[in-house]
Amino acid sequence: MSYKFIDLFAGIGGFRTGFENNGCNCVFSSEIDEHAREMYKANYNEETSKDITQIDEKKIPNHDILLAGFPCQPFSIAGDKKGFNDTRGTLFFDIERILKEKKPKAIILENVKHFKSHDSGNTLKVILNALENIGYTTSWKILNAKDFGVPQNRERTIIVGSLNGIKFDFNKIEIKQSSFIKDILEDDNGQIEYLNEDEYTLIESPKRQPSGLIFVGYRNKNIRIKGTRENTNHLSRVHKQPNRIYSSDGTHPTLSSGESAGRYFVYHNERVRKLTLKECYRLMGFQDDFKLIGSKAKLYNRIGNSIVVPMVEEIASQVKEQILSKTDKIIKCKKPMKQMSLFDFSIYNEVG
Numbered sequence: 001m002s003y004k005f006i007d008l009f010a011g012i013g014g015f016r017t018g019f020e021n022n023g024c025n026c027v028f029s030s031e032i033d034e035h036a037r038e039m040y041k042a043n044y045n046e047e048t049s050k051d052i053t054q055i056d057e058k059k060i061p062n063h064d065i066l067l068a069g070f071p072c073q074p075f076s077i078a079g080d081k082k083g084f085n086d087t088r089g090t091l092f093f094d095i096e097r098i099l100k101e102k103k104p105k106a107i108i109l110e111n112v113k114h115f116k117s118h119d120s121g122n123t124l125k126v127i128l129n130a131l132e133n134i135g136y137t138t139s140w141k142i143l144n145a146k147d148f149g150v151p152q153n154r155e156r157t158i159i160v161g162s163l164n165g166i167k168f169d170f171n172k173i174e175i176k177q178s179s180f181i182k183d184i185l186e187d188d189n190g191q192i193e194y195l196n197e198d199e200y201t202l203i204e205s206p207k208r209q210p211s212g213l214i215f216v217g218y219r220n221k222n223i224r225i226k227g228t229r230e231n232t233n234h235l236s237r238v239h240k241q242p243n244r245i246y247s248s249d250g251t252h253p254t255l256s257s258g259e260s261a262g263r264y265f266v267y268h269n270e271r272v273r274k275l276t277l278k279e280c281y282r283l284m285g286f287q288d289d290f291k292l293i294g295s296k297a298k299l300y301n302r303i304g305n306s307i308v309v310p311m312v313e314e315i316a317s318q319v320k321e322q323i324l325s326k327t328d329k330i331i332k333c334k335k336p337m338k339q340m341s342l343f344d345f346s347i348y349n350e351v352g
């Protein structure tokens with residue numbers, strides 16, 4: 001069965017690609033950034049709607065799944081007794097009004113790892129509370145891109161909600177074998193930017209961290225002085241992120257939406273080189289035929305903002321299996337009671 005979804009805060013369509021690869025159809029998308037909209041048009045041949053705050057929820061087509069990787073904003077609770085449930089003035093409010101009007105069977109929300117502790121945990125609490133008030137049963141977990149066959153240590157908070165009372169079970173999500181940076185590197189086509197040997201320092205005895213990262217050295221730039229002890233240059237944390245160098249035998253740190261110069265350096269075949277744009281898009285699970293248009297700086301920003309496609313594919317497959325297919329059974333069961341067999345009742349019990 002083909003399910004319909006809407007793609008809110010669509011970016012370059014990471015959510016969309018993952019759901020389309022699971023046979024689902026996009027019926028509406030919204031994105032405010034001009035460059036992201038151009039890329040979306042180039043890749044999906046579709047104009048997105050613009051600012052979601054200006055879109056009447058009644059005009060959004062009916063859909064089965066709502067997808068949103070929305071920006072994280074605090075909810076003000078000061079001086080307002082009802083404030084704890086008040087989401088007005090935030091972009092989550094727009095998700096909430098669409099859910100109230102359209103009641104899709106499933107929702108998937110994505111945010112940064114620290115979302116769970118944002119505003120001392122209030123933000124997550126308010127959102128789960130708001131979703132439950134509309135009728136959604138929710139569950140959430142921090143998922144890491146590196147567990148989905150992509151060599152990037154990128155942790156994200158994922159919230160899944162269902163309208164049919166089923167609590168999504170994250171333990172059923174299939175974890176894949178890790179891969180390494182060297183698996184996604186392009187062949188040297190003469191376009192690779194290498195550092196000269198006097199531009200960096202390699203440390204002695206690098207170690208693989210639990211995250212899979214192997215910090216091997218740093219660019220010879222200023223280190224953090226404040227609170228730093230002497231002889232700590234072998235520690236990654238004294239070097240700013242754009243100066244750190246990681247081995248291609250490990251995973252890569254999180255690509256950042258704020259990095260427009262593409263300062264991602266890897267040690268590979270005894271040389272230090274910058275990742276190419278294509279390699280950054282591979283690190284998020286996009287295929288090489290994904291069209292990259294516009295300035296390099298904007299393309300780096302876009303990819304740092306995206307969701308990792310293979311992670312979405314696995315979530316999509318589980319949401320179909322755990323929530324949507326069971327919802328279909330309930331709907332099929334909604335026939336006059338006298339026509340129901342014992343089998344129908346057992347399905348009710350199974351999913352209820």
Ligand SMILES: C[S@@+](CC[C@H](N)C(=O)[O-])C[C@H]1O[C@@H](n2cnc3c(N)ncnc32)[C@H](O)[C@@H]1O
Binds near residue numbers: 009015068305306
């Ligand atoms: C974290 S990114 C989501 C990226 C997306 N999941 C992807 O795979 O590329 C959030 C997006 O929300 C967009 N955005 C922010 N405010 C918006 C608004 N009022 N209406 C529509 N989009 C908005 C931003 O431009 C940004 O692209």
